[in-house]
Amino acid sequence: MTQLNATQILALSPDASGAASGKSLANTSKWKNLGSSNTAIWGECQGSGKDPYRTGVDLTDYTAKCSCPSRKFPCKHGIGLMLIHAAKPLETATPPDWLNTWLEGRQKRAEAKSAPPKEQTLEDTAKAEKAAIKRLEAREKKVEAGLEEFGLWLSDQIKNGIANAPSQPYSYWETVAARLVDAQAPALARLVRELPTAASSGTNALLEALARLNLIVCAYSRLETLSSNTQADVRTAIGFTTDKAELLQQNATRATWTSLGQILVQEDNLRVRRTYLENLETQEKALLLDFAVANQPMTGGVPIGTNLETELIYYPSNLPLRAILKETQILEPAQTLRGTGIDQALLQYANALSKLPWTERYPITLSDVRVVTDGTTWYVQDEQHSLPIQTQDHWQMMALSGGHPMQVFGEYNGTYLIPLSMAVQNTIYMLGVQP
Amino acid sequence: MNDFRAITSSALLGTERSLLGQLENPHLEQTRQRLEPQGQAKQLLGTAMLALNLNRAGQTANSKLPHATPAPEDLRAVLPEVARKRLQQLLNQQKDLIPEWLELANQAGFRIPHQELIALLEYGQQHSEQRQIILPLLDSRGRWLAQQNPHWAWATGDTSSLETALETWETGNKAARVLAFQTIRQNNPDQARGVLESVWKSEPADERKSFLSEMENKLSQADETFLELCLDDRSKEVRSIAAGLLAKLPDSDFVGRMKTRAAKLLNMGKKELEVTLPDWEDGFARDALEKKSPLYNVGDKAYWWQTIMSRVPTLFWKQHLGLAPSEILKRLPKEWKSSFINAIMQQPLDTTWLETLLLYDRNLVASNNLMNYLPLERREAYIRQFIFGETSKKQNAEVNWVTFMRHDWNTDFSQAVWHWLLAIGEKILAGANEYSYYGELAHHIALETVTMWQNNPKMQHLLKQLETAQETKKNRTWYLQHCLEQYKTLFIRLETRAAMRKELQP
Numbered sequence: 039m040t041q042l043n044a045t046q047i048l049a050l051s052p053d054a055s056g057a058a059s060g061k062s063l064a065n066t067s068k069w070k071n072l073g074s075s076n077t078a079i080w081g082e083c084q085g086s087g088k089d090p091y092r093t094g095v096d097l098t099d100y101t102a103k104c105s106c107p108s109r110k111f112p113c114k115h116g117i118g119l120m121l122i123h124a125a126k127p128l129e130t131a132t133p134p135d136w137l138n139t140w141l142e143g144r145q146k147r148a149e150a151k152s153a154p155p156k157e158q159t160l161e162d163t164a165k166a167e168k169a170a171i172k173r174l175e176a177r178e179k180k181v182e183a184g185l186e187e188f189g190l191w192l193s194d195q196i197k198n199g200i201a202n203a204p205s206q207p208y209s210y211w212e213t214v215a216a217r218l219v220d221a222q223a224p225a226l227a228r229l230v231r232e233l234p235t236a237a238s239s240g241t242n243a244l245l246e247a248l249a250r251l252n253l254i255v256c257a258y259s260r261l262e263t264l265s266s267n268t269q270a271d272v273r274t275a276i277g278f279t280t281d282k283a284e285l286l287q288q289n290a291t292r293a294t295w296t297s298l299g300q301i302l303v304q305e306d307n308l309r310v311r312r313t314y315l316e317n318l319e320t321q322e323k324a325l326l327l328d329f330a331v332a333n334q335p336m337t338g339g340v341p342i343g344t345n346l347e348t349e350l351i352y353y354p355s356n357l358p359l360r361a362i363l364k365e366t367q368i369l370e371p372a373q374t375l376r377g378t379g380i381d382q383a384l385l386q387y388a389n390a391l392s393k394l395p396w397t398e399r400y401p402i403t404l405s406d407v408r409v410v411t412d413g414t415t416w417y418v419q420d421e422q423h424s425l426p427i428q429t430q431d432h433w434q435m436m437a438l439s440g441g442h443p444m445q446v447f448g449e450y451n452g453t454y455l456i457p458l459s460m461a462v463q464n465t466i467y468m469l470g471v472q473p
Numbered sequence: 474m475n476d477f478r479a480i481t482s483s484a485l486l487g488t489e490r491s492l493l494g495q496l497e498n499p500h501l502e503q504t505r506q507r508l509e510p511q512g513q514a515k516q517l518l519g520t521a522m523l524a525l526n527l528n529r530a531g532q533t534a535n536s537k538l539p540h541a542t543p544a545p546e547d548l549r550a551v552l553p554e555v556a557r558k559r560l561q562q563l564l565n566q567q568k569d570l571i572p573e574w575l576e577l578a579n580q581a582g583f584r585i586p587h588q589e590l591i592a593l594l595e596y597g598q599q600h601s602e603q604r605q606i607i608l609p610l611l612d613s614r615g616r617w618l619a620q621q622n623p624h625w626a627w628a629t630g631d632t633s634s635l636e637t638a639l640e641t642w643e644t645g646n647k648a649a650r651v652l653a654f655q656t657i658r659q660n661n662p663d664q665a666r667g668v669l670e671s672v673w674k675s676e677p678a679d680e681r682k683s684f685l686s687e688m689e690n691k692l693s694q695a696d697e698t699f700l701e702l703c704l705d706d707r708s709k710e711v712r713s714i715a716a717g718l719l720a721k722l723p724d725s726d727f728v729g730r731m732k733t734r735a736a737k738l739l740n741m742g743k744k745e746l747e748v749t750l751p752d753w754e755d756g757f758a759r760d761a762l763e764k765k766s767p768l769y770n771v772g773d774k775a776y777w778w779q780t781i782m783s784r785v786p787t788l789f790w791k792q793h794l795g796l797a798p799s800e801i802l803k804r805l806p807k808e809w810k811s812s813f814i815n816a817i818m819q820q821p822l823d824t825t826w827l828e829t830l831l832l833y834d835r836n837l838v839a840s841n842n843l844m845n846y847l848p849l850e851r852r853e854a855y856i857r858q859f860i861f862g863e864t865s866k867k868q869n870a871e872v873n874w875v876t877f878m879r880h881d882w883n884t885d886f887s888q889a890v891w892h893w894l895l896a897i898g899e900k901i902l903a904g905a906n907e908y909s910y911y912g913e914l915a916h917h918i919a920l921e922t923v924t925m926w927q928n929n930p931k932m933q934h935l936l937k938q939l940e941t942a943q944e945t946k947k948n949r950t951w952y953l954q955h956c957l958e959q960y961k962t963l964f965i966r967l968e969t970r971a972a973m974r975k976e977l978q979p
Contacts, residue, residue: 044558062566067965125558193514199487242525245484249522252515381533388530395526410538417538424535436621437590440544440614452529467588 042100043371046341047120049300049468050100052330056110060117064125072122073131079123080137083115093119094137096144100341100368103140111335177222181258181276184221188214189255192248200244203237225277226254228305250396270354271394280353285362290349294318296372297342298403298447299458301470311336314401314447314458315350315361321376323401324350324361342459343466345369357393359401375445375461377403380423387450399449399456406443409435418446418455426454431469438462476501477528480521488513493520500527544617549584549609556976557586559969564592567969571596573916574973575606581979584612594618594625601627605652609633632656642668651683655690662691666699678708685714692718697725704759716761720784721821730760731784736793738778739813746794746804750774751781775812782816787826790817798829822846831855839874852878853886861893876913887919891926894960898935901956902942908955912962915970923967936960 042050051057063083066072070090072081077097082090091106093115102116112120122128133141191214195203211233218227229251236243257264257272264272274280295315302311313326330336340346340363348366352358377383383402390400404425407418409432416432417424420443427448429435438444439462448457448469457469476496483493492513496502504523508516552560556578563571578585585593590611597607604627611619611628619628630641630649638656641649658665669684676684685703688696696718703715704727719727738749751774753764766776790801805813814833817826818841827847830838838844844852860874875890882890894911901907926932936957943953 058565061562064562067968125555189515192518193512196484196514196517197487197489199485199490201485201487241481241485245481245521246525249518249525252518253522256511256515256519384532388532391526391530395522408540410540412538417535419537419540422537423533424538426535433591433618433622434588437614437618438587440587440617441541442543452532 042120042124042341042344042368044121044124045468046344046371047100047117047124049342050112050120050339051114051117052110052336053302056112056114057117059114060112060121063114063118064121065118066122069119069122071134072119072128073133074123074128075130075133078133078137078141079119079128080134081119081122081128083118085115091115092134092136094140095119095123096141099366101144109333109335111337177278180222184218184223185226185255185258185276188218188221188223188226189252189259192252192255195248200237200241200248203233203244206234206237208234223276225275226251227277231306253395265356267354267356271356274353274355275396282362285351285353286364288351290351290364292347292349294369295324295346295348295350297340297344297346298323298375298401299468300342301449301456301458302336307332309336311339312449313340313342315340315346316376316403317350318345323359324352325359325401326363327360340366341368342468343372345372355394357390357397372466373461373464375403375405375447375459375466377405377445377447379420380404380407380418380425383425383450387452391452399451401447402450402455403445403447404455405445407446408441408443409439418457425450427457428454429457429470431457434467434469435460438467477524480517480524483517484521488517493517496520498524498527541617541621545613547584547612547614549582549612550979551586552578552583553976556583556973557589559973559976560585560589561592564589564596567966569916570966570969570973571600572603572606573970574977575603575610577973577977578610579606581977583610583977583979585610585615587614590615590618594628597628598625604628605632605655608652627652635660639668647680647683650680651687654684654687658687658690662693663695665691666696670699678711681706681708681711682714685711685718688718689721692721694722694724697722697727701725701727704761712761716784720819723786723788727760728785730756731781732789732793734781735785735789738781739790739794741794741796741804744804745806746801748778748806748809751777753777779812779816782813783819785820787817787820787822798826799832802829802833818843824848824851835859835874844878849880857889861889876917878917880917882917882919884919884922887917887922890914890918891922891929891932894963895929895931895935898939898956898960901952902935902938904949906949906952908952909959911956911959912966915963915966918967920967920971920974923964923971927964 048057069081069083080094082092084090093104095102102112104113104115106113215227215230236247254275298314298316300313309330311328315324328336346366349364350361353360387400390397407420410417410419416427418427445461446457447459448455459468476498483491505520508519597604619625626646627648630645630653631637632652638653641653700715700719706712719725740747766773768776939953939957943950
C-alpha cells in the first residue's frame with residue numbers, strides 16, 4: 039500500500055472547491071476520534087449538523103466514505119482526513135464498528151462483482167441474445183436513415199457555399215443536431231453542436247469540421263468494407279457504445295502504468311474527465327474517460343504523477359488509446375516524464391492522424407523544452423523548434439523551471455498544446471487542473 | 474498552398490457556382506478524380522479532408538524564439554515541507570497571520586519553494602507594505618521570475634544588503650527602487666539622502682514623490698536643507714510632502730515660520746481663547762499652503778488656519794498660551810475644538826496632550842492610532858484601569874482598544890487580558906448581549922501563556938457552558954455562538970502561531 043502525497047490527494051477531489059475545503063479540514067483540531075489501521079483511516083468531524091460526520095478512508099484504493107450529505111466523492115471530509123494522515127500518519131487504533139460495517143460491505147460487494155454470474159439456461163441466453171440483436175438492428179436502421187438525411191444536408195451546405203454560415207442563427211445548427219439525436223447518433227450530434235463555434239472562428243475551421251463529418255458519414259455507408267478496428271472507430275464517432283462488461287472479460291497483462299495528467303472539461307450538461315496513462319516499459323499511452331452528469335460526483339479516478347500496477351484493456355480502435363482498468367494498485371509517485379523533441383512529437387501526431395483521420399487531440403510528451411513568449415502567444419520550445427501552448431499556467435511553468443529545460447506532457451490538437459503536467463528535477467507537477 | 478486556396482474558395486462560394494478544378498498536388502488531384510462519381514459536394518468535402526489532414530500531418534514546428542537566460546541558483550535553503558503547507562493554508566484562509574509568518578520565515582533565512590512564488594508575488598502585489606519582507610524570501614528564482622513579468626516589477630530588486638540595495642537603486646525599475654531606497658534609508662539615512670539628491674533633478678515627479686515620502690523613516694534635522702530645497706520643487710505634491718516632513722522637525726526654519734504665523738491665530742482673550750483667521754501672505758505659497766481650500770466644506774481661511782496649526786509642535790501651545798492642554802481644550806471656542814484637535818493630531822503628541830485627549834474622547838485617540846505615542850507602561854496602565862476595570866460597561870469597542878496596543882504583550886499583560894476575556898465570557902453567558910472580535914487578540918497574546926489557559930479549568934468550564942447554552946437558550950443563540958466561535962478562533966490562531974514557530978526552525 040502506498041502513501042499518496044498531498045498533491046495527489048487533492049487531485050482525487052472532483053473539483054477545486056472540494057479540494058480547497060478539504061485543505062481547510064486538514065487540521066487535527068477539527069477532528070475527534072482519529073485513528074488508523076493497516077487498511078483504513080477514520081475520524082469524526084464536526085460540521086454544521088448536530089452529530090459529527092463519520093469519515094473513513096479505505097487505504098487500499100483511497101476510497102472515502104462519509105456520513106455527510108455531500109454528493110462529491112471523496113467529499114471534503116475525506117480529502118481532509120487523507121491530508122492529515124499524509125502529513126503525519128494517524129495513530130493506530132481499533133477501528134470503530136461503523137467503519138468495519140462499511141469495509142465489510144465493500145468487501146462483499148467486491149466479491150459479488152468478481153463472482154461468476156449465476157447460471158443461465160441456454161434458452162434464457164438465446165432469448166436475451168435474440169432481443170439484443172433485434173434492438174441493435176433497429177438502431178442501425180435508424181442511424182442509417184438519419185445519416186442519409188444528414189449526408190444530404192452536408193452536401194447542400196457545400197453546394198450553396200458556406201460564406202453565409204457564420205450569420206446563421208443557433209437554431210439552424212441545433213435542428214440538425216436534434217435530428218441526429220433522434221436518429222441515435224449522439225456523438226455526431228455533439229460534433230454538429232460545435233459547428234457554430236467553428237463557423238465563427240473561420241472558413242478553415244468550418245470546412246474542416248464539415249469535411250470530418252462527411253468522412254464519418256461516408257465511412258459508415260460502407261462500413262462492411264472496413265477493417266474491424268476501423269469499423270469500431272466509425273461506430274464510436276457516431277455514438278455507438280462499447281459494452282464495458284464485455285471488454286472487462288478480456289485478458290490483459292498486468293503492467294506498470296504512469297498517470298501523466300488529467301483534464302476536466304464541460305460538454306453540454308456533461309462533465310468529462312480525461313486521464314492519460316503511459317506504460318512504463320513500452321511507453322504506449324492510454325486514455326481513461328469518466329463522465330458525470332450535472333453536479334453528480336465524478337467517481338473512480340487515479341492520482342496523477344503516480345505509478346500504478348494494473349491490467350489495462352484498450353477499446354478496439356485503429357489507434358488504441360481509450361482504455362479501462364481492471365483492479366488497480368497504486369504504487370510509488372513517479373519521478374519524471376519521458377518525452378521526445380517537438381519534431382518527433384509532431385511525427386507521432388501525424389501517425390495518429392493517418393490511423394484515425396478525425397482524431398481531435400493526441401497526448402504527447404516533450405523533453406527538454408523551455409517556456410517562451412513573443413508577447414502575445416506562449417510557446418514551449420526545444421533546441422530547434424517551438425510549439426504554441428494554451429494554458430493559464432505559463433507563469434507557473436516559468437516559476438518551476440526557472441528558464442531551464444523541463445519535460446511537458448499535454449494534449450496536442452494540431453494547432454496548440456494544452457500542457458497538463460510537467461517535470462523538473464525529479465518532480466512531477468500538475469498543470470491546468472490544479473485543485 | 475494554391476490547392477488549399479482553391480478548395481476553400483470553392484467551399485465558400487458553393488460548388489454550384491464555383492466547381493473545384495484540377496489541383497497541383499498529385500495526391501489531392503488523384504483523390505479529387507476518384508471522388509468525382511460521388512457528386513460535387515462530396516468530392517469537395519472528401520478532398521478537403523485529405524488536404525487539411527495533409528496540412529496537419531505535414532506541419533513543421535515554428536522556429537525558435539529567444540529565451541530568457543535561466544535563473545541563477547537560489548542562495549537560501551528552501552522552506553521545510555510543513556512550512557510550505559502552512560503558507561498555502563495562510564494564503565487560502567488565514568491571511569491575517571501572513572505578516573507574522575513572513576517575518577519568522579525571514580528570520581530563519583529560508584526561501585519560498587518555486588511552486589509558491591506566484592502566490593506570494595500576487596500577495597505582495599496587493600499588500601505593498603509587506604513587499605520589503607517578501608523580497609529576500611523570493612531569492613534568485615523569484616527575482617528572476619519577477620523580471621519576466623512587468624506586473625511584478627517591485628520584486629526584481631535585491632535589498633538583502635546595503636550593497637545590493639544600492640545596486641538596485643542604480644539599475645532597477647521604479648517599484649524596485651522604492652524598496653531599495655527604503656533599505657538604504659533604514660541602514661544609512663544620510664547616504665539615502667545623498668543618493669536621492671544626486672539624481673533629484675533627473676527624476677520624474679512621480680518618482681520624486683515616492684522617494685521623498687520614504688524619508689519620513691529616520692527623519693532628522695540633517696534632512697532640513699534638502700527638504701527646504703524641495704519646497705521650491707515644480708510638483709505641488711512634492712512640495713506638500715516636503716512641508717509635511719519639515720513640520721516634523723521642531724528646530725527647522727520652516728517650523729519657526731509656522732510658529733510666528735500660529736502665534737497670531739490663537740490667543741488668550743478675557744475668558745475664552747480667541748481665534749483669529751489669517752489673511753493670505755506671500756510666504757504661504759512657498760510653505761505649501763494652497764490659495765484655494767482643497768477641503769470639502771472648509772473655507773479658504775479656515776483651511777489656512779487649520780493647516781498652520783497642524784505644522785507647529787504641540788509643546789508650542791503651552792509656551793505660547795501659558796496654559797496646560799486640559800485648559801486649552803476647555804477654553805477653546807466650541808466651534809473650533811474639532812479643527813484644533815484634528816490639527817494637533819498631525820503632530821507627535823507628548824504624554825500630557827495624549828492623556829488630556831484620552832480623557833476628552835478616548836475613541837478619537839484610538840481611531841487615530843495615537844496610543845503608540847504613550848510610553849508602554851502608561852498604555853498598559855491605562856488599559857488595565859479603564860478597559861479591564863470597566864467590564865460592566867456595555868461597549869463593543871473594548872476589544873479594539875486592547876488591540877490598539879500593537880506590540881507583543883509580555884506575560885504579565887497577557888495574563889491580564891486572559892482574565893478579562895474570562896470575565897467577558899462569563900458576563901455574556903450570564904445574559905449580556907455583547908459581541909466583539911476577541912479572535913483578534915491572538916496576534917498579541919504571549920504564546921507561553923496559551924497552554925496554561927487552554928487547560929485552565931475556569932476557561933474550560935466557560936467554553937463547555939457556552940456550548941450547552943447556545944443549544945438551549947434559543948433567544949440568545951447568536952450572541953452565545955458568536956462568543957464561542959471567537960474564543961475558538963482565538964485558540965486556533967494562537968495554536969497556529971505556535972506551530973508556525975516550530976515549523977520555521979532554521
